[in-house]
Amino acid sequence: MIEIEGITKRYDETTVVDDVSMVIEPRTIAVIVGTSGSGKTTLLRMINRLVEPTAGIIKLDGKDNRSLPGYELRRSIGYAIQGHGLFPHRTVAQNIATVPVLLGWDKARIKARVDELMTLYQLDPEAYGPRYPHELSGGQQQRVGVARALAAEPNVLLMDEPFGALDPIIRNKAQEDLLAIQKRFGTTIILVTHDMEEAVHMGDKIAVMDAGKLVQYAKPAEILAKPASAFVETLVGASEKPFRLLSLGRVSDAVEKGTAEGEAIPGDASQRDALAELLWSGRPALPVKGEDGKPLGRVTVDGLVKRAARPA
Amino acid sequence: MTIRFDKLGVVIAAIAAYAALVAPFATFRANRIVPGEARSVLEALPTAVGPLLLAIVIVGALIALLKTPLVLRLAASVVALIALAILIGIAGSFLTPAGNTFARISPASGFWLLIFAFTLLLADVLTRLNLSPWARVGVLVVAALAIGLLLISGQWNSLSILKEYANRADSFWAEGSKHVTLALGSLAAAVIVGLPLGILCHRVEKLRAGVLNVLNIIQTIPSIALFGLLIAPLGWVAAHVPGAAALGIRGIGTAPAFVALFLYSLLPVVANTVVGLAGVPRAANDAARGMGMTDRQRLFGVEFPLAFPVILTGIRIVLVQNIGLATIAALIGGGGFGVFVFQGVGQTAMDLVLLGAVPTVALAFAAAIILDAVIEMTATKRRVETA
Ligand SMILES: Nc1ncnc2c1ncn2[C@@H]1O[C@H](COP(=O)(O)OP(=O)(O)O)[C@@H](O)[C@H]1O
Ligand SMILES: [Mg+2]
Numbered sequence: 001m002i003e004i005e006g007i008t009k010r011y012d013e014t015t016v017v018d019d020v021s022m023v024i025e026p027r028t029i030a031v032i033v034g035t036s037g038s039g040k041t042t043l044l045r046m047i048n049r050l051v052e053p054t055a056g057i058i059k060l061d062g063k064d065n066r067s068l069p070g071y072e073l074r075r076s077i078g079y080a081i082q083g084h085g086l087f088p089h090r091t092v093a094q095n096i097a098t099v100p101v102l103l104g105w106d107k108a109r110i111k112a113r114v115d116e117l118m119t120l121y122q123l124d125p126e127a128y129g130p131r132y133p134h135e136l137s138g139g140q141q142q143r144v145g146v147a148r149a150l151a152a153e154p155n156v157l158l159m160d161e162p163f164g165a166l167d168p169i170i171r172n173k174a175q176e177d178l179l180a181i182q183k184r185f186g187t188t189i190i191l192v193t194h195d196m197e198e199a200v201h202m203g204d205k206i207a208v209m210d211a212g213k214l215v216q217y218a219k220p221a222e223i224l225a226k227p228a229s230a231f232v233e234t235l236v237g238a239s240e241k242p243f244r245l246l247s248l249g250r251v252s253d254a255v256e257k258g259t260a261e262g263e264a265i266p267g268d269a270s271q272r273d274a275l276a277e278l279l280w281s282g283r284p285a286l287p288v289k290g291e292d293g294k295p296l297g298r299v300t301v302d303g304l305v306k307r308a309a310r311p312a
Numbered sequence: 313m314t315i316r317f318d319k320l321g322v323v324i325a326a327i328a329a330y331a332a333l334v335a336p337f338a339t340f341r342a343n344r345i346v347p348g349e350a351r352s353v354l355e356a357l358p359t360a361v362g363p364l365l366l367a368i369v370i371v372g373a374l375i376a377l378l379k380t381p382l383v384l385r386l387a388a389s390v391v392a393l394i395a396l397a398i399l400i401g402i403a404g405s406f407l408t409p410a411g412n413t414f415a416r417i418s419p420a421s422g423f424w425l426l427i428f429a430f431t432l433l434l435a436d437v438l439t440r441l442n443l444s445p446w447a448r449v450g451v452l453v454v455a456a457l458a459i460g461l462l463l464i465s466g467q468w469n470s471l472s473i474l475k476e477y478a479n480r481a482d483s484f485w486a487e488g489s490k491h492v493t494l495a496l497g498s499l500a501a502a503v504i505v506g507l508p509l510g511i512l513c514h515r516v517e518k519l520r521a522g523v524l525n526v527l528n529i530i531q532t533i534p535s536i537a538l539f540g541l542l543i544a545p546l547g548w549v550a551a552h553v554p555g556a557a558a559l560g561i562r563g564i565g566t567a568p569a570f571v572a573l574f575l576y577s578l579l580p581v582v583a584n585t586v587v588g589l590a591g592v593p594r595a596a597n598d599a600a601r602g603m604g605m606t607d608r609q610r611l612f613g614v615e616f617p618l619a620f621p622v623i624l625t626g627i628r629i630v631l632v633q634n635i636g637l638a639t640i641a642a643l644i645g646g647g648g649f650g651v652f653v654f655q656g657v658g659q660t661a662m663d664l665v666l667l668g669a670v671p672t673v674a675l676a677f678a679a680a681i682i683l684d685a686v687i688e689m690t691a692t693k694r695r696v697e698t699a
Contacts (some may be wrong), residue, residue, distance in 0.1 A: 050601055085599030089617045098603045148603070260449030 001026050001155065002047065002188065004189055007056035009042050009220060014158035016042045018212035019056070022204075024286045025059075026155075027186040029179075031199040033235065034209035040192040041082075042168055043209070044158050047190065048077045062155065078157035078187070083165060084145030091145050092118070099152040117147040121177065139170040146178065152185070155287040158190045163198065196235055200224070200244045208232050220248055242308035246272040254307060255297040260285035267296055275304045316379040320436055325377040325624055327429040332369040335422030338403045343414040344472065344661050351665055352419060356403040368395045369426060376433050389434035396426055397462055404470030416472035446684035472663040474671065480652070480667070486670060490516045490566070491648035492640055495560070495675075498570050500578030502630060507623070510585025511611065520586065523575040529581035535572060537641045543569040543644075569646030573637055577630040584626025588619030623693040628683035635676040639668065 002024040009017040017039040024030045032040045044052040047058055049070045058065045065073055073260055086095050093114050098157055100110045115125040121143040133141055142162065149157055162178075163171045180201065182189055199206045200220045206229075207217045216228035224245050227233040234243065247287040251274045252267035278286055280302050288296040336350030337357075354362040368391060375388040404417045468474050477484055513520040533541070547563030549556050561567045592615050600610040642650030649668040656672065657665030 050598075064538035071604045071606050073604075074602060079599075081595060081599055081602055083595050085595035085602075087596055087599065087614060088593070089614075102604055107641065218642075272456070 001059075001061055003057075003059040003062075003191070004047075005044075005057045007043065007046055007058060008054050009039070009046060009051060009292070010054045015212050017046070017053075020209075020212075020214045021056075022207055022214060024190060025187050026206040029182060029189040029191060029202055030205050030207060031188065031203035032192045032207045032209060033194060033196055033199040034131065035235075037302070038209040039294075040194075040209055041154070041160055044160055044190060044192050047156075047158060048074045048079055051073070054101050066084045075102055076154060077154075078149035080146050080149040080153075080157070080159040080162045082162075084133075084161045086141060086148070088133055088143055091130050091132055092123070092136070093125070094150060094194035095133065095144060096148045096151050098148055100189065103152055105152075111152075113151060117150060121147050123147075124163060139166055139174065142166055142170075142174060143177070148176075150181070150185070153185070155188060157187050157189045159189065161192055161194070164193075169197075178202070196237065196240075198248075201247060208235060215239070221245065221311065224248075241310075243272050243275075245311075246275055246304065246308050248271065249307060251299055252290075252296065253296040254299050254303055255288050256300060256303055259284070259295070259297050260287045260298040262286060264289035264295065267291070271299075271307060272303055274299050275301070286299065317377060318379050318434070321376040321378065324429045324433050325373040327425055327432075327528045328369055328373040328376070329456070330478065331422045331425035331429065332366055335425060335605075336420040336486065337422045338400070338407060339416075339420045339473075341416040343364070343419075343615050344416050344476075344575075344663060345659065348416075348420075351407060357399060357405060358402065358406055361399060361402060364400050367397060368392055372430060372433075382437055384521075385433060386437045386441075389430045389437060391687045392429070392430040393434065394458075396423065396430070396460075398467060400470075401462070401471065402666065403466035404468065407469050413666050416663060417470060417669075418472040418666075445688045448681060449685045452678060456678070467650045473666045475666045476652075476661070476663045483651075486668070487647055487649055487651050487668075490646075490674070491635075491638050491641075491650075492675070494566065494569060494573060494646065494648055495631065497625065498577055499630050499634055500571035501570075501574045502581050503627065505574075506578050506581030507585055510582040512584060513586050513587065514589040524579075524583060524586070526581055530575050531579045535576075535637060536643065537638070538572045538575065539568050542571055546571065563644075566641070566646045568640070568644055569641030569648075573634050573641075576637060577634060578630040580626040581623070584623050588622030588626075589615055591622060592618045621687050624683065624687045624690060628680065628687065629678045631683060632676045635672060635679060639672055 004020055004022050004024075007017060007020045008015065020043060022030075032043060034040050042051055046053045047060075047065065054296065060077075068076075085093075087098070090098075096114045096117055097110050100113060105113075114129065118125040118128060123140060125141065128136070128140070131237060133144065139310060142165070146159070146162060149159070151293075162186060163174050167173060175198065178189075181187070200223075203220055205217060205221055206223050208215050208228075209224065210229075210231045216232050217225060218226075218228075222240050223232065224236055227236055247270045250267065250273040251265055251269045253272055254271050254274070255267070260283070262281070262283065265277060266291050267288055278284070278299070285298045285300045286303075287298050290296050315432065315511060332353055337353045337355075338351045339348035340351055341348040353365055356362070359364060372388040372392040400419050400423055407417045408415050432673070461466070462468055463474075483603055509523065513523050530538075543563040543575075546568050550561045550563065550567075551557075553561075596614055596618065600614040604611060618621070638646075639647045639650035639653055641648045642654050647670045652668030653665050653672075655669065656662065656666075
């Protein structure tokens, strides 16, 4: 659990983060969204004390984050910086091993962990371990950056616009990978982005920041349904709202009884994808199949349109 | 078929033609200080050999002039250089009257121009071949071995510069080792002091401008003036600090030369350290802190390795500069190859000047090639991302 209490950061006269309080539950993803310059990065960096707050307290599992020296605190918190920030003079394997080496793990344990993470991220340790970052594609570099942040099995992972530089297809994949890994390790993740779509897709809760202030901190559905201010409303994008709402739900939650013609859509696809497929193919209904391939029922245009309406 | 000319080749061919046909190949002097008489290629070499050299030069110049394959150009330059190196020795013994120990034969402008022309061709070929750093060092070693072999074989013994050497063999090596010690020692001292100073300047912004300005000013003081400026304080230290004199510290001699070279070396080392550290990608520094490195771990683990190629460039500048500047040390009794240069100037004995100058140039040249290769090796392995 991360408790942020009345955190403020001032540079000279400008207040960059203004009295922000929020609680991030363990094993959840909190996404911080806001326009550029709204103080997202500064807020994130106060959690691992790359930036020292002017006022306020941050507690990790009940302990003030100032009870340890900064560098020790940072070794216990994963940090994936914007871009990827890989060390250009170190190989992929050495990059991933950074924190375990700082923590003094023994060699065998480090190697096992590096291999595990690389395999998890579909990078063959034999082939990619000895390469240098500049020999990787953008998507691969990004994955190595996240693998490095996860290397010492941190309970908390801070990510600053980790997918910003990726093209849409690779970004989708990276987001799915991260969700899977979060589930698997139960990591508490705080992710900064300026992309509302990403926030809705990834976040258990979304924190909207504007000019240093936290203007709304709520579940995605609530942000979409009841934006706290005109600013949040614009950020959500009025015309996008119904689709964003649909993207929160899985097809399996919208299944109706009955059958339909044509190729079946998997139950864990998003409702938004299902609606898009229905509209595009001009059909009123699609069959739905479970993970085992067995038919679950069908989704209909009418059913989905009802779900896209503003919640009561 | 159209004939196509190589741009650089035109220059090389022109120089080679002038050097071989118009300029003198060797100079003959009755003794070491009288003015010399010029000897052309045909006059300086035995009957059949002169035309042979001319033929080699003409063919080589034609190969350089036209657009020809690199291998052919490489062969032409190497053959021409080897022929010149061997034949200048033959000219030496051919022109020396039997039993005469006073006569001096030295290479003349034509010889030097031919060497220049074909070295240019060779350098151009090597550049175009885009050799790896190791290969370049390999070429250097081969060239050094070839020259060493010619020296040991006695092939050049009849040339004036080697006669000067023969008269001073002992002091040549003594001054040579002084020269190298002076150049390398002051470099080492500059690195030991300059690296921490550079790191300090990088971390403490307020210091940076001040330190770099002072070092810049030192750099602009002419070397002789700097020696002069050092005489008084070092003399004072020698007289007043117990034990200083015993360590060899004096107003004149090796100590002021060492201090002057050290002072000149500081600017490139400090400036390149500062520039190198400033060039470390922000993201890498940020990541290092974010991963939980302490300042020391970040310095040695990230900043330093990434700045290393730039720092090495500074060290290369210093080494080449020091090898040259160490020549001046002789003026204040600091020793080194400069001893021969200044003695030669005093006696108007050009050969003696060359005995000091040629090894100095060769050392500087070799140091530049070796350090360039090292820089390239470290830079390619640790290539800095551009993102
Ligand atoms: N070290 C600093 N000194 C002064 N101003 C800063 C510093 N770091 C950030 N700022 C300012 O704080 C504001 C918020 O920055 P940041 O947290 O990076 O925003 P975001 O990540 O939301 O784009 C910006 O206006 C930025 O210029
Ligand atoms: Mg930011």
